[in-house]
Amino acid sequence: xxxxxxxxxxxxxxxxxxxxxxxxxxxxxxxxxxxxxxxxxxxxxxxxxxxxxxxxxxxxxxxxxxxxxxxxxxxxxxxxxxxxxxxxxxxxxxxxxxxxxxxxxxxxxxxxxxxxxxxxxxxxxxxxxxxxxxxxxxxxxxxxxxxxxxxxxxxxxxxxxxxxxxxxxxxxxxxxxxxxxxxxxxxxxxxxxxxxxxxxxxxxxxxxxxxxxxxxxxxxxxxxxxxxxxxxxxxxxxxxxxxxxxxxxxxxxxxxxxxxxxxxxxxxxxxxxxxxxxxxxxxxxxxxxxxxxxxxxxxxxxxxxxxxxxxxxxxxxxxxxxxxxxxxxxxxxxxxxxxxxx
Amino acid sequence: xxxxxxxxxxxxxxxxxxxxxxxxxxxxxxxxxxxxxxxxxxxxxxxxxxxxxxxxxxxxxxxxxxxxxxxxxxxxxxxxxxxxxxxxxxxxxxxxxxxxxxxxxxxxxxxxxxxxxxxxxxxxxxxxxxxxxxxxxxxxxxxxxxxxxxxxxxxxxxxxxxxxxxxxxxxxxxxxxxxxxxxxxxxxxxxxxxxxxxxxxxxxxxxxxxxxxxxxxxxxxxxxxxxxxxxxxxxxxxxxxxxxxxxxxxxxxxxxxx
Numbered sequence: 001x002x003x004x005x006x007x008x009x010x011x012x013x014x015x016x017x018x019x020x021x022x023x024x025x026x027x028x029x030x031x032x033x034x035x036x037x038x039x040x041x042x043x044x045x046x047x048x049x050x051x052x053x054x055x056x057x058x059x060x061x062x063x064x065x066x067x068x069x070x071x072x073x074x075x076x077x078x079x080x081x082x083x084x085x086x087x088x089x090x091x092x093x094x095x096x097x098x099x100x101x102x103x104x105x106x107x108x109x110x111x112x113x114x115x116x117x118x119x120x121x122x123x124x125x126x127x128x129x130x131x132x133x134x135x136x137x138x139x140x141x142x143x144x145x146x147x148x149x150x151x152x153x154x155x156x157x158x159x160x161x162x163x164x165x166x167x168x169x170x171x172x173x174x175x176x177x178x179x180x181x182x183x184x185x186x187x188x189x190x191x192x193x194x195x196x197x198x199x200x201x202x203x204x205x206x207x208x209x210x211x212x213x214x215x216x217x218x219x220x221x222x223x224x225x226x227x228x229x230x231x232x233x234x235x236x237x238x239x240x241x242x243x244x245x246x247x248x249x250x251x252x253x254x255x256x257x258x259x260x261x262x263x264x265x266x267x268x269x270x271x272x273x274x275x276x277x278x279x280x281x282x283x284x285x286x287x288x289x290x291x292x293x294x295x296x297x298x299x300x301x302x303x304x305x306x307x308x309x310x311x312x313x314x315x316x317x318x319x320x321x322x323x324x325x326x327x328x329x330x331x332x333x334x335x336x337x338x339x340x341x342x
Numbered sequence: 343x344x345x346x347x348x349x350x351x352x353x354x355x356x357x358x359x360x361x362x363x364x365x366x367x368x369x370x371x372x373x374x375x376x377x378x379x380x381x382x383x384x385x386x387x388x389x390x391x392x393x394x395x396x397x398x399x400x401x402x403x404x405x406x407x408x409x410x411x412x413x414x415x416x417x418x419x420x421x422x423x424x425x426x427x428x429x430x431x432x433x434x435x436x437x438x439x440x441x442x443x444x445x446x447x448x449x450x451x452x453x454x455x456x457x458x459x460x461x462x463x464x465x466x467x468x469x470x471x472x473x474x475x476x477x478x479x480x481x482x483x484x485x486x487x488x489x490x491x492x493x494x495x496x497x498x499x500x501x502x503x504x505x506x507x508x509x510x511x512x513x514x515x516x517x518x519x520x521x522x523x524x525x526x527x528x529x530x531x532x533x534x535x536x537x538x539x540x541x542x543x544x545x546x547x548x549x550x551x552x553x554x555x556x557x558x559x560x561x562x563x564x565x566x567x568x569x570x571x572x573x574x575x576x577x578x579x580x581x582x583x584x585x586x587x588x589x590x591x592x593x594x595x596x597x598x599x600x
Contacts, residue, residue, distance in 0.1 A: 094516075096518070097480065097483075097484075097490060098483075098489050098490070101484060121512055122492075122493065122509075122510070122511040122512045123511075123512075125476050125480075125492065125493075126480060126490070126492045126493075127480075128477075128480075129445070129476070129477035129478075129479075129480035129481045129484070130480045130481065130483060130484035130490065131484070132446070132477070132481065132484075133446065133449060133480070133481035133482075133484035133485050134484050136446070137446070137566070138444050138445070138446045138565075138566035138567055139445070139446075139475070139477050139481075140567065141474065141475045141476060141477060142474065142476075151570060154474075155474065155575070156371070156472065156473055156474055156572070157356070157362040157371055157471070157472055157474070158471060158474065159575060160361060160362045160371075160574075160575070161362055161364050161371050161572050161573070161574065161575070162572065162573050162574070162575050163569060163571075163572050164569070164570040164571050164572075164573075165567040165568065165569055165570060166567065166568040166570050167566060167567055168566050168567075168568070169566050203489075204487075204488065204489035204520055204521070204524075205489040205490070205491065205518045205519065205520035205524075206518065206519050206520070207516070207517075207518055208506060208517040208518055208519050209516070209517045210511070210514060210515065210516040210517070211514050211515050211516075212513045212514035212515075213513060213514045219513075221512070225599075250600075258530070262530075267514075268495075268510065268531055269510075269512070269513050269514050274471065274474070275469075275529075275530055277512075282598075282599055283594070283599035283600070293361055294358070300575075300578055303599070304594065304597045304598075304599040305578075306590065306594060306599070308590075312583075317580055317583065318578075318580045319578045319580055320580055320581065321580070321581035321593075321597060322581050322582070322583075322584055322590060322593040322594060322597070323580065323581075323582070323583040323584070324583065324584055324586070324587065324589070324590045325583060326586075331587055331590075334587045335587050335590065335591070338587060338588070338591050339591070339600070342591070342600075
């Protein structure tokens with residue numbers, strides 16, 4: 001059934017889209033895709049709205065899942081959003097790209113949008129390229145800035161180079177680096193809520209289960225402070241004993257380098273870097289992390305970087321605003337105590 | 343269960359340990375004379391394919407592991423490496439240096455190849471470490487109308503062509519089930535790629551490697567994104583070191599971070 005739906009969308013001539021938007025300049029309109037989980041709006045996904053607002057032109061937001069009415073109502077309070085398009089169907093709860101992509105494509109075509117935006121999260125990364133392919137559009141991934149309606153800035157080579165690219169596609173599919181666009185705030189907006197089109201495409205995959213790391217600490221991707229541990233922690237026990245009290249004293253999220261994750265000291269959802277999460281908190285404290293380029297890719301836009309490492313020549317000190325050379329097993333507990341007592 | 347005909351797309355990229363430099367004209371990253379190797383995520387794809395055969399983990403067995411790369415002549419080096427790791431054969435789609443394909447074009451090229459080679463499983467890396475786009479696998483799945491499992495950390499084959507894949511997602515992992523044919527993209531935790539042994543490197547030289555052009559596959563290199571410029575990121579200045587924990591605390595307070 002899905003195959004039939006996909007074929008239908010693929011065969012539809014591109015001119016159908018073009019006629020609904022004959023000129024980009026005069027008809028720019030954006031659709032921001034919101035994430036929800038069990039009827040709760042993911043506030044991190046509101047970065048897509050901020051980015052859409054920077055483009056100018058009307059902004060609509062899209063949300064789908066079972067019982068998403070309350071999510072739509074919450075999102076409708078964001079200032080500057082004209083319309084929330086909601087599709088109430090539990091088939092979209094898990095955001096499976098096989099049915100979510102054709103759902104989006106139908107709604108994009110109906111709305112004649114020129115710009116489609118979503119966070120560069122696991123959900124956005126899995127979904128958007130599939131949507132882009134169905135629209136025959138070359139996606140622009142993980143943008144950090146918008147220069148104009150067709151020109152965007154994105155890091156390449158693990159953030160070692162910054163590319164400015166100009167898209168010639170009629171429909172621009174874009175994923176947003178969350179740390180570069182603050183989440184739009186829920187205020188006193190009065191967007192209308194409209195039911196979206198539901199093609200009811202069947203998913204060719206089914207959701208089986210999930211295992212999410214439970215934590216009372218702030219979310220790593222959006223935390224104001226992050227303390228991150230590396231191979232220097234030596235074991236999982238030491239990682240927990242040294243890093244967790246420091247995180248709690250600071251009210252910080254815990255992160256880790258790939259070395260620490262690969263050695264089993266920390267859960268892989270905590271990994272900061274090119275292949276893990278990209279963070280840009282007010283304070284990033286790197287403990288026992290040498291500072292490989294893949295790690296720096298995930299944290300070098302932090303406001304203040306502090307480093308504690310016993311190797312005075314570790315590359316992390318080249319980017320740290322403040323560095324302390326010493327044994328982390330002595331320095332970190334001392335620091336934790338001093339923060340607690342101050 | 344169907345026998346697996348696995349297609350593994352691989353890309354030759356600047357080695358992950360090299361710090362890339364932007365060229366003087368600010369049009370691209372300097373690639374001449376820079377060490378290149380197989381994209382690390384693609385090594386995981388090759389390794390996984392070979393393990394599926396070795397461990398006989400797919401009930402229908404593995405009939406073929408074909409690696410494909412689109413790029414300049416030197417892309418053949420990474421194809422040989424993949425064959426030394428255990429792939430059966432290679433396809434080199436020759437693309438001139440500087441004529442790199444965008445992910446959408448690669449996905450179209452791969453779709454044509456899948457149809458030609460009758461592949462029923464495509465294992466790709468989750469992203470290439472040069473462009474960092476993370477799109478090709480999903481685009482291919484969309485074009486073919488096949489299920490996709492991205493950022494896989496575990497792949498388990500079941501009865502009746504079913505495949506269960508554990509995926510890395512924000513905050514943990516998620517398991518999905520789909521039926522062949524399907525697309526899987528690899529995450530770092532999937533496996534640890536082997537080193538090619540010398541005898542296997544020698545043997546790989548005799549494995550078949552077919553050369554093709556884009557037009558053989560009915561593809562044009564139509565670029566949708568124009569690179570306006572490439573620049574170095576604003577450099578970050580280290581702020582020096584402090585003597586002790588007290589110094590650290592007061593510096594952090596001074597910087598407004600505490």
